[in-house]
Amino acid sequence: MASSLALALLLLVSTAATLSGRPNVDNVAEFARWLVRMGTWGVLSFNSPTFVPKGYVASYTDAGAGSPYFYLSILDPAGAEAQNDVRYSLTLSEFFFDDCGGQDPQSPSCAKITLSGQLLMLPGDSVEGAKAERALFKAHPSFLGFPKMNGTFAVYKLLIDEIFLVNKMAPPRELSVEEYLAA
């Protein structure tokens, strides 16, 4: 009887999760992919030449494949520093696209993720670069109005080396980049 009830509850929770699109928090890789796919922007963390950590608000799309693409100008700090030190992190919160049910953004059950790795410029004449640019312009139509003619904008990809995910009242999740990309 108790197990039937548990099963019914489980089904109910699963259905609710399906309806809202929010995966079960314990399906860690799937949850992380959902969070990154649902997000449209975050903060890039990077270093100044003297290792002062800086942040920059950047829009992105993962084009459905898990690795975020950006459209950055070398006239902006995030694009400029990538010419010197490619170590970058992208941090985003579930709060960006829902309000976490009124929870405080710092609450561990308001999900947040930091993807750390290397930010690389993709050549415009590469297949992946051209595809990423189309995906970025589709996700962020105003990018089309950015002054492309000055030649300072380019497409960048964050090659993920490490993932920090918190999505419930518990320590950060164990999640390898391989598991994340395969989800």
Added chain:
Amino acid sequence: MASSLALALLLLVSTAATLSGRPNVDNVAEFARWLVRMGTWGVLSFNSPTFVPKGYVASYTDAGAGSPYFYLSILDPAGAEAQNDVRYSLTLSEFFFDDCGGQDPQSPSCAKITLSGQLLMLPGDSVEGAKAERALFKAHPSFLGFPKMNGTFAVYKLLIDEIFLVNKMAPPRELSVEEYLAA
């Protein structure tokens, strides 16, 4: 006649700005103070011991005085790293509390600010530390539910050394810390 019209328009714009509370973008110091006061959370950027830039979603309050206060645990990355390297930045976007009128978060006219400086733990028995804790608990009531008894949480203050502000289609604003704090 033309100048009367200009004056009328100016008054209209000023009134609109007063109504929404959003200062004129060219009142740079006032605008920056408004942005930080209106925000409730942002991303802290900091370094790992090997200078890998990381980000962490953190709630804050400036308690009306311009310098952000945080409530962080040494069990979380942002609190932990502050024990080793106090150089931190806080980045936040106007998009956090309005939707920038439907603009893309990366658009320069969707205001964003990065405050860079040193993140210092405030002793709980100091006047400023006790005042900041009260302001934090008022702004973020759920902090009261954080496991204070484990002794890992403390109040931190970001001592600002540098300000990066973008609030219109133009290069980043010139704004000294002195001007900011005096506004």
